[in-house]
Amino acid sequence: MPDVYNWHLGRNMSYRFEAGKTQRQFAAVFNINRCIGCQTCTMACKSTWTYSPGQELMWWNNVETKPYGGYPDNWDVKLLEKLEEANRGGQVWNASAPSDRAPYGTFEGKTIFELADGSQEQVLGYLPEEREYKAPNAFEDHATKFAARGASLPEHEGWFFYLQRICNHCTYPGCLAACPRNAIYKRPEDGIVLVDQSRCRGYRKCVEACPYKKTMYRPTTRTTEKCIACYPRVEGSDPMTDGLPTETRCMSACVGKIRLQSLVRTEPDGTWTPDPTNPLYYLVHVERVALPLYPQFGTQPNIYYIPPRWVPRSYLHQMFGPGVDDAIARYTHPSRRLRALLQLFRASRKIAFSFDVIEGPKFNEITVDGEKIELFDDTVIGYDSKGQETVRVNVDEPIHERPGKLNSI
Numbered sequence: 001m002p003d004v005y006n007w008h009l010g011r012n013m014s015y016r017f018e019a020g021k022t023q024r025q026f027a028a029v030f031n032i033n034r035c036i037g038c039q040t041c042t043m044a045c046k047s048t049w050t051y052s053p054g055q056e057l058m059w060w061n062n063v064e065t066k067p068y069g070g071y072p073d074n075w076d077v078k079l080l081e082k083l084e085e086a087n088r089g090g091q092v093w094n095a096s097a098p099s100d101r102a103p104y105g106t107f108e109g110k111t112i113f114e115l116a117d118g119s120q121e122q123v124l125g126y127l128p129e130e131r132e133y134k135a136p137n138a139f140e141d142h143a144t145k146f147a148a149r150g151a152s153l154p155e156h157e158g159w160f161f162y163l164q165r166i167c168n169h170c171t172y173p174g175c176l177a178a179c180p181r182n183a184i185y186k187r188p189e190d191g192i193v194l195v196d197q198s199r200c201r202g203y204r205k206c207v208e209a210c211p212y213k214k215t216m217y218r219p220t221t222r223t224t225e226k227c228i229a230c231y232p233r234v235e236g237s238d239p240m241t242d243g244l245p246t247e248t249r250c251m252s253a254c255v256g257k258i259r260l261q262s263l264v265r266t267e268p269d270g271t272w273t274p275d276p277t278n279p280l281y282y283l284v285h286v287e288r289v290a291l292p293l294y295p296q297f298g299t300q301p302n303i304y305y306i307p308p309r310w311v312p313r314s315y316l317h318q319m320f321g322p323g324v325d326d327a328i329a330r331y332t333h334p335s336r337r338l339r340a341l342l343q344l345f346r347a348s349r350k351i352a353f354s355f356d357v358i359e360g361p362k363f364n365e366i367t368v369d370g371e372k373i374e375l376f377d378d379t380v381i382g383y384d385s386k387g388q389e390t391v392r393v394n395v396d397e398p399i400h401e402r403p404g405k406l407n408s409i
């Protein structure tokens with residue numbers, strides 16, 4: 001098997017194919033701290049793509065309540081246990097020497113590709129039963145009784161958080177590696193991962209292999225379907241887009257303003273081309289405030305998360321890797337530029353390819369964890385694929401007072 005570089009792991013790993021030669025990569029950052037669990041994203045996706053017979057159990061976008069919720073049931077716990085069983089005590093990180101090419105240090109354990117037997121199976125996974133898809137929002141808002149030891153503010157005795165999930169359009173997709181029909185492909189122009197329905201025979205090897213369980217079997221057509229990243233919107237070919245790359249349905253519907261989407265430039269080895277003017281490059285590589293979900297699986301997923309501040313660190317380390325402590329520290333005490341960029345989330349439907357910040361006057365002073373923080377009314381500006389300004393937002397959000405006398409409605 002070819003050796004490919006996986007920068008999430010900080011090392012080479014074996015994968016069935018050479019590194020994908022994508023010019024750009026579909027990617028997004030989800031800020032877990034802001035999600036209100038309203039499921040507007042879930043319904044925006046459902047009502048667009050999966051409302052037909054045979055798709056009843058399909059939720060390409062879902063929001064589950066952690067630690068107990070999961071769609072399908074316990075998808076991550078089941079795989080983590082399988083990996084641990086196959087490499088007992090070995091699934092560990094060495095975070096002592098992070099670098100630009102290995103921002104989280106080195107994963108010394110084994111990935112889903114490296115723990116597969118290589119003959120019968122290309123990927124270590126499991127096939128969920130149909131019943132495991134039937135309660136996509138079980139345990140909604142259920143807190144643990146265990147104290148959130150080691151969490152930063154706000155601290156609670158019990159805790160839970162919402163985890164928003166779509167296909168990660170992985171750089172090294174498990175689904176693609178497992179397909180015996182080569183029906184799954186990754187588009188070179190934007191890294192979106194799609195299933196060729198005419199080639200698929202419904203063997204469900206991809207369902208077994210996707211560590212995030214985001215390929216789904218449709219019994220009425222006997223083929224697999226999955227999130228298509230709303231590619232007509234990303235291309236700007238959908239009539240609603242005015243010809244400009246536009247955010248997906250789940251992103252643009254987000255009520256909590258937790259999501260920011262972009263397309264990042266990539267190098268032939270799958271790393272991101274340095275570009276601090278790209279909002280996602282800035283969040284992931286410059287500030288390192290957003291982290292991949294279960295990077296140890298090895299697929300180099302392209303949805304990144306700002307971890308929740310109120311959750312025990314040991315739980316977050318397992319889920320997002322060793323970058324958690326730095327990410328939470330930077331989010332809790334953001335730089336001026338980061339604070340302004342956080343205002344760009346869900347400010348425009350047009351995909352922001354670059355951003356800029358204009359500094360403004362000081363307008364307030366607050367104390368966080370005993371530290372004094374000055375607030376400045378800076379302005380963040382988002383630019384589309386042609387470099388045209390699409391939106392500008394201030395840090396100091398205006399307050400509108402309703403008139404004392406309400407209207408008659």
Ligand code: SF4
Nearest residue numbers: 167168170174175210
């Ligand atoms: S998340 Fe799953 S379905 Fe999506 S690209 Fe990765 S392996 Fe494939």
Ligand code: SF4
Nearest residue numbers: 035038039041254256
């Ligand atoms: S729409 Fe946004 S805030 Fe609501 S559940 Fe989805 S991600 Fe969370």
